[in-house]
Amino acid sequence: MSGVLYLIPNTLGEGDADALAAVLPAPVRARAAALGYYIGENAKTTRAFLKKVGTERPIQEIDVRELNVNTPAGEIDRLLAPILAGTDAGLVSEAGCPAVADPGALLVRRAHERGVKVVPFVGPSSILLALMASGLNGQSFAFHGYLPVDAGERAKRLRELEQQSRKIKQTQIFIETPYRNRALLDTLLASCAPSTIVCVAVDLTLASETIVSRAVSDWKKKPAPDLHKRPAIFLLLGV
Template sequence: MSAALYLLPVTLGDTPLETVLPSYNKEVILRIHHFIVEDIRSARRFLKKVDREIDIDALKFYTLNKHTTPEELSGYLQPLEAGHSMGVISEAGCPAVADPGADVVAIAQKKNLRVVPLVGPSSIILSVMGSGFNGQSFAFHGYLPIEAGERAKKIKMLEQRVYTEQQTQLFIETPYRNNKMVDDILHNCRPQTRLCIAANITCEGEYIKTKTIKEWHGKVPDLSKIPCIFLLYK
């Protein structure tokens, strides 16, 4: 296996690995001894799930989060520059997609180091697949503004893009604010606009439903504390 920065997807929840990750991923992981991770504890749990016999204490972990300085981040790739493969592990799903791992990938590209993304679950792609919306043109916006006025303005702007650009619009919210998010969508969007709510993707209790704003009124399930992604289309 040639030296590279391997982007290692993890499950989106407590899902059996074999249902969402190829066996090849395990082969790659077991050859890597340097990992850049969002959270060391969850990364260690994931690696133990990959192989119960893995020697965690023999591995080197580098933390990548909002507190990591650019200088620290650049130094993380020294093992790769010395010819040792490294792996990037996020909290859930695919590294570098709506994830701080993108920063270290950018540095690797700038240094002309090999980058290899591996196959795994992405809530963005899977929700588009299950929504029935336009999969040729879509945009993911991450978190919307928290302030009520700004959030309403943003929702209306995204809905307008649906109609002017025929583009699917995706965004997320902190799980404990999901119900408030749906209320804001229903209050600010046109009755005929379609909303897809995709929750617990690939996990037990998976829920992916598409209805018009008018149809959703009075029929929204309790989404508190559940990982969700919201999609708008006409």
């Protein structure tokens, strides 16, 4: 009988065991502490996560393997092999929920194909937290990941998303590499109509959390929060 693949959320930023306890329920932390096999994007940061969890066995005895954008497709079955042999495993992301905007989705898909039970656990999702706090349409929304890096292509894509949002009343959600946050906001404000609502949610769940939601015309009148090198979620709704 195969083991179970547990999807274990991580914190959304730096923090200690107290920070972990604030966003992960006790049963999730207990299950995470009991597992002897982990798959994460980076072995070092996965072990740092386990240190905060407080594992039942020494961390050096836990089998930690990597799954990231550089992992060959053929490696997925090798990562799944211990689970098929009966070992329970935890899949953990660098931040937030595994398999959402995360390479772990490939492992989850293969687990389903091989008949492995997949159990998702409750934890912080920056996408949903930002949507909840934005005041934008939570009945219909779409997450687009990263937008094009090229300035012209990025502006074109934002205008397309705004048009789609206005047409079907759908909230559009996207992210950016932290050091390009300000450039993305500037492009948003230059490309979108004055009435379009833009929300920027920064450092979610952290002490420095900042969430601002207002029309483009108001964004241009008021100072924007400091976005430099801070994890952020961007949302827009054409109205």
